Amino acid sequence: MTRIIAIANQKGGEGKTTTVTNLGVALAQKKQKTLLIDLDPQSALTAGFGLDPNNLSQTVYDILVEPDTLVSQVIHPVQTYLDLLPASNRLATAEVELIPEIRREMRLKLAIEALNGWYDFILIDCPPSLGLLTTNALCAGTEVLVPLQSEYFAMRGLQMLLEAVEKVKTRLNPHLELLGILATMYSTGTVHAREVLDELRSAFGDKVFDVVVYKSIRFAEATVANQAIIEYAKKHKGALAYMKVADELIGEAA
Numbered sequence: 609m610t611r612i613i614a615i616a617n618q619k620g621g622e623g624k625t626t627t628v629t630n631l632g633v634a635l636a637q638k639k640q641k642t643l644l645i646d647l648d649p650q651s652a653l654t655a656g657f658g659l660d661p662n663n664l665s666q667t668v669y670d671i672l673v674e675p676d677t678l679v680s681q682v683i684h685p686v687q688t689y690l691d692l693l694p695a696s697n698r699l700a701t702a703e704v705e706l707i708p709e710i711r712r713e714m715r716l717k718l719a720i721e722a723l724n725g726w727y728d729f730i731l732i733d734c735p736p737s738l739g740l741l742t743t744n745a746l747c748a749g750t751e752v753l754v755p756l757q758s759e760y761f762a763m764r765g766l767q768m769l770l771e772a773v774e775k776v777k778t779r780l781n782p783h784l785e786l787l788g789i790l791a792t793m794y795s796t797g798t799v800h801a802r803e804v805l806d807e808l809r810s811a812f813g814d815k816v817f818d819v820v821v822y823k824s825i826r827f828a829e830a831t832v833a834n835q836a837i838i839e840y841a842k843k844h845k846g847a848l849a850y851m852k853v854a855d856e857l858i859g860e861a862a
């Protein structure tokens with residue numbers, strides 16, 4: 609069965625796209641057939657894989673707004689074992705265009721059902737909001753992974769996100785589970801980051817990944833080079849962290 613993981617956090621700049629990119633590349637390197645879905649009108653995931661969002665004839669927008677669109681025709685192979693369903697900024701209008709439609713929360717779920725379990729993993733990069741796009745990701749998903757910057761202000765939004773996940777679970781998608789919270793941009797040596805992590809662990813226990821992703825300028829450098837950190841600096845502890853999360857997902861954790 610395909611594991612469909614929505615990478616969500618309504619706060620901007622928490623490491624969603626970085627997590628989707630690196631986890632996707634890590635899973636593909638471990639020979640897991642993986643599809644990445646860009647569900648953010650900012651299209652950073654799409655651009656990160658070298659596709660020009662302004663130059664695509666069809667994107668995830670068409671999948672959502674035109675249910676007759678064949679999902680397989682919108683998917684681009686980007687690496688061995690790794691495919692991408694791209695976005696463009698046109699996606700920003702989908703939330704408004706879908707308002708009069710029935711079952712508008714289910715558009716993504718219905719579209720990817722046509723993929724018939726072909727992939728081992730599907731990772732969905734959500735936009736920084738709790739609007740209809742994120743709700744579509746939560747309805748399509750079997751799990752949700754929350755990347756969270758190791759800062760106090762990031763924690764404040766977490767409760768709201770978890771309430772939204774609960775709401776979707778009760779009303780729309782009973783199969784949805786919280787896979788875990790991944791601490792990102794963790795600064796070694798700061799008391800603040802340590803305290804935030806301790807607080808997270810005491811509140812959410814084993815729902816917090818043991819692995820933390822350290823803060824490093826190498827992530828920005830990798831983005832400039834249009835690569836995942838796993839490709840740009842594969843021995844870097846940021847790359848190793850995402851490899852470890854991938855191992856946990858495929859049940860190879862030591």
Ligand SMILES: Nc1ncnc2c1ncn2[C@@H]1O[C@H](COP(=O)(O)OP(=O)(O)OP(=O)(O)O)[C@@H](O)[C@H]1O
Pocket residue numbers: 619620621622623624625626627648650652734735736792793794821822823824825827828831846
């Ligand atoms: N561990 C890290 N250390 C340092 N910088 C990081 C790390 N992870 C991500 N970044 C950088 O932080 C910025 C925000 O990350 P990213 O784009 O992944 O967040 P996001 O949650 O997808 O943002 P948005 O909500 O805007 O979509 C990027 O410039 C990225 O390169």
Ligand SMILES: [Mg+2]
Pocket residue numbers: 624625626648652733734
């Ligand atoms: Mg993003």
